[in-house]
Amino acid sequence: MKRRLLFGERMLLGDGTEPFNAVIPFRLRGTFKEEDIQQALHQIQAKHPWLRALITYDDQHIPWFEIPERSLPIPVRIVSRKGEDDWQEESKKEWQTTFLYEKLPLIRFVWIKGEEVSDMLFVLHHCLCDGGSAMAFLYEFLQVLDNPAADIGIEQPILGIQDVVPEAILNNRRQKLKAKFIGRLAATAIKCIPVGKKAVERQNDYLIHWKLDEAKSRELIAYCKSNDVTVNTFLSAAVLQAFRKVRGKLAFNKVSCPVDIRRFAPQIKNDHIFAFGLMIVLSAHDKMSFLDNVRLMQEAVERKTAKLNPYITMMVMESGHDALNNFTKLLKQGKSSNDCMFSNLGRIQIPHQYKAFMVDTIFSPSVIGPLGNTTTLVSSTFRGEMDFSFVGSEGYLPYSEALAIRDEMMKTVKQQIESLAV
Incomplete structure (x- = not known):
């Protein structure tokens, strides 16, 4: 299974050299075994195909989500819990750590292990999902961590814009022309906006x-x-x-x-x-x-x-893949x-x-x-x-x-x- 990244996903992905990471931290009271955590992670990967996906590039260097024949587990990093604020320090570390997304999934897990209290972090590349999606698979993770027999279902994944925009809109000649016109207008305007020679030093x-x-x-x-x-x-x-x-x-x-x-x-x-x-x-x-x-x-x-209007917005953005570099440059250096x-x-x-x-x-x-x-x-x-x-x-x-x-x-x-x- 594979699909090409949408415009917004490509923008968030970048060229792989700069992390764009989201961290979902939570605190549990109880005792856990590493194999139980691994099993729960395996189960949410089994439900959600894109949690198993790597990034591959076609001959035009366009990135795709692609699920390998042999799925790779979500990487787990374990550290000892020393204090209440350890999760903040680990969050900062994870912001700075790039995903090796051509070799490993776009998600990883940090277990800040304590005897009776553990802090845990889901870390994901922002191109993979938003906050709503993250809360959904956090809920599922907790379900199967508590009860490995729980039925969390199987996701029918989105395989492209056609799975979001209704066919009557996506293939409507007037809507297609409108989206293309707005996209070209925006691409031209972006080229004309002056930007600095380099990005602000963070x-x-x-x-x-x-x-x-x-x-x-x-x-x-x-x-x-x-x-x-x-x-x-x-x-x-x-x-x-x-x-x-x-x-x-x-x-x-x-x-x-x-x-x-x-x-x-x-x-x-x-x-x-x-x-x-x-x-x-x-x-x-x-x-x-x-x-x-x-x-x-x-x-x-x-x-x-x-x-x-999410449908027209998506159609406009999908018409502008050739303007991606200029748009990214504007965001970074404008x-x-x-x-x-x-x-x-x-x-x-x-x-x-x-x-x-x-x-x-x-x-x-x-x-x-x-x-x-x-x-x-x-x-x-x-x-x-x-x-x-x-x-x-x-x-x-x-x-x-x-x-x-x-x-x-x-x-x-x-x-x-x-x-x-x-």
Whole structure:
């Protein structure tokens, strides 16, 4: 089985010399045997073909996912657990470690082994799948780790754009011409945008992690519900306000927010291994109260989300493979135009109590790559607690400013929750 990488996947893959890795960390309470972990990994590989895939190149040097005749297991690295924050240090190591994807799968596993508590990391190349896919196979891994006889099914993998875009749209002459025209227009525009001679020097990468306790998380959700705004929009507004207060004129007043394509393309199932995403960009409004600003931003979210069209977007991108190098160069060497990317995974629908172990926590994933500004905030909620992973690089956002932005965000959360109580 094989399929050619889509435009977005090729962009994330790059040339193999620079890692673009996502890390999914979680903490389990219990005791484990290495062979049981290996068996659970084997079972999720058996379900998902692309977790067994390598990257091969055709005679035009186009990359393909290809499953070898003899499947290779997910590599496992074991380290001794010494402290609560070991998972953060191991995450940073894994960001920097490239995948030898022509010889090994695009996923690996780290077991930070303790006597009664273990931290574990799934590490995957971002071209392989998004956060939704990662949460799906994490759920399956926990199922079969607890009960090897559990039936997690078999994925019918996506084999190309034809499995996502309905045939009536994909083969519609008008839609094909529209996609090609937009693609050519975008390719021409990209060539004309000036870029620097070299990419910004990232310098040291960092991870800042924190949680909101269950009570504060519940109060924040109640605040958002009472004001008819989503937690995602509230946190986006808090991020933008924090950047403005800390960075002043250096702030761009723009935050990029991924939107799950599964909301618009039902062909992509929750457990599909797939990496294509949609995006909206949000800005705050000056000279109004925080709550009025959030409400106005919520209107913008709904308006922009309604305009998203995953089918045409995919068709446009697939018409532009010849512009890939110019687009990648623009992302790497063009001037940064947004403050950060913010992704809220929402409530993680994974049980915490199993027969053989307990899931103490699932930390918010982290991801970092070479395509421009690395500043990324990911949030999620597990067992009622909101969890935040803030990733950045000194060359884009100094660590001291990132800490100040975190503090400003939490200050805003506290103030708004208190205003609801009043």
